[in-house]
Amino acid sequence: MTHYSYIYSAIKGDSFAESGRQVFGLVLKYTTLLASVSVMCTSVIFLCKMSICVAASFMYYMIISSMEQFGATGANAITNPVISIIVCFLLSYAITTAFFNVFDISVDTILICYVTDIDEN
Numbered sequence: 001m002t003h004y005s006y007i008y009s010a011i012k013g014d015s016f017a018e019s020g021r022q023v024f025g026l027v028l029k030y031t032t033l034l035a036s037v038s039v040m041c042t043s044v045i046f047l048c049k050m051s052i053c054v055a056a057s058f059m060y061y062m063i064i065s066s067m068e069q070f071g072a073t074g075a076n077a078i079t080n081p082v083i084s085i086i087v088c089f090l091l092s093y094a095i096t097t098a099f100f101n102v103f104d105i106s107v108d109t110i111l112i113c114y115v116t117d118i119d120e121n
Contacts, residue, residue: 004027004108049100
């Protein structure tokens with residue numbers, strides 16, 4: 001609710017408390033619209049995060065398995081790449097989460113602008 005208040009405050013230029021009161025009314029008035037868009041956005045973001053993380057981990061595995069220096073006879077032999085793949089997955093998850101948080105806030109901003117426009121016009 002507070003990020004909706006920040007968005008509404010940026011749109012209208014009101015104080016945070018006044019924006020919070022007005023956004024609370026909008027959320028109560030358009031609950032189904034906000035909930036359905038929020039669920040769809042969360043689902044899409046989760047699927048995108050997982051597909052990017054799996055793709056990055058797969059590409060990492062393909063790179064380390066094809067390079068001779070990481071092979072069984074190489075100078076930097078990796079006998080079990082599972083831990084390094086998990087680390088790659090977690091790092092890619094952290095990075096994609098940072099990028100998709102920006103996407104999530106932009107979707108919320110467009111949604112609050114849309115609901116505000118519907119309410120005023």
